[in-house]
Amino acid sequence: MDNDFCPVFEAIQLLQEKWTLHIVRALLDGPVGFNELARRVGGVNPATLASRLDHLVELGLVHKTIHSTMPPRTAYELCDAGVELQSVVEAIDDWGRRNLTGPLSTPVKVSA
Amino acid sequence: MDNDFCPVFEAIQLLQEKWTLHIVRALLDGPVGFNELARRVGGVNPATLASRLDHLVELGLVHKTIHSTMPPRTAYELCDAGVELQSVVEAIDDWGRRNLTGPLSTPVKVSA
DNA sequence: TATAGTGCTACAGTATGTCAAGTGCTAAAT
DNA sequence: ATTTAGCACTTGACATACTGTAGCACTATA
DSSP states (O other): OOOSSOHHHHHHHHHTSTTHHHHHHHHTTOOBOHHHHHHHHOSOOHHHHHHHHHHHHHTTSEEEEEEETTTTEEEEEEOHHHHTTHHHHHHHHHHHHHHOOSOOOOOOOSOO | OOOSSOHHHHHHHHHTSTTHHHHHHHHTTOOBOHHHHHHHHOSOOHHHHHHHHHHHHHTTSEEEEEEETTTTEEEEEEOHHHHTTHHHHHHHHHHHHHHOOSOOOOOOOSOO
C-alpha cells in the first residue's frame, strides 16, 4: 500500500497534476509574469495556475520574484531542478510527434 | 485559443490524466490482467483504471486480449506506440531520482 | 480622464476521481 | 460436496478538483 518513497512514483504523481507539464513547458521559454504565462499555456484558469505555481515553488522547481507589489509585477522562472525537466518534455514531444497524428478522442467517462 | 493540433500539447493532455503514466509504467513490465495491474500500480480504483484502459486501448497504446469471458481472463499489454513511452517514463525516472529526495508535500488546494 | 493591463482571489457550478459493495462465474482448498 | 478465493469489472453515492466569470487595487499609456 506504500511504495516506501519511490522517486519515480512521486515524480509521476507530481507531473500528472493537471497543467503542471504545460506550465513547465511554457517556462522553458524563459521567465514570465502570471498573465502572460497563462496565455502561453493556453486554457488554464487563474485559480489552477496559481495553485500549481505555489506547488512548484514550494518544491523548488520554480522561482518567483516579486519585482513590485503595486503595480504588480512578478516573474516566474524555472530553477535548476525545473530546467532538468526539459528532458522529460522533450521525450514527450518526440513521442507525440511520432505517435499522435490527429486530435485525441475525448476520454471515456468514469461512470457512464 | 487553439494550438491547431500541437502534438506536444496533446501528448501532455493525455499523459496528465490521473494514473495514466503509472499504468503505462506498470505495463512496461509485461502483460497483466486487470486486478494484478491494479496491484502493480497501487492505489488506483477499478472505475478509474477501467476508464484509463478504455482510453489507452482506443488510442492504440494498449492491446486488450480477452482469453475467456467466463471465467474472466483478460490481458492488457502495450502496443508499439505504448512501448515507446518507455523513454518518457525513463526521463521521469531519472529526474525523480536526481531531484526528489523525500515525499512530496500535499498539493495546495485551488480555492483555499 | 477613460482604457487596458498587472497579479491574483472569491464564488458557484461542473467535471473528475474515489469508496465500498456487488455480480456472475470458476478453480482450488477443505 | 461445499466453502473459500479470485477474476474482471460495474454501479451509485460521495468528495475532491478544476473551470468560468467576476472583481480588486492599482498604474501606465492614450
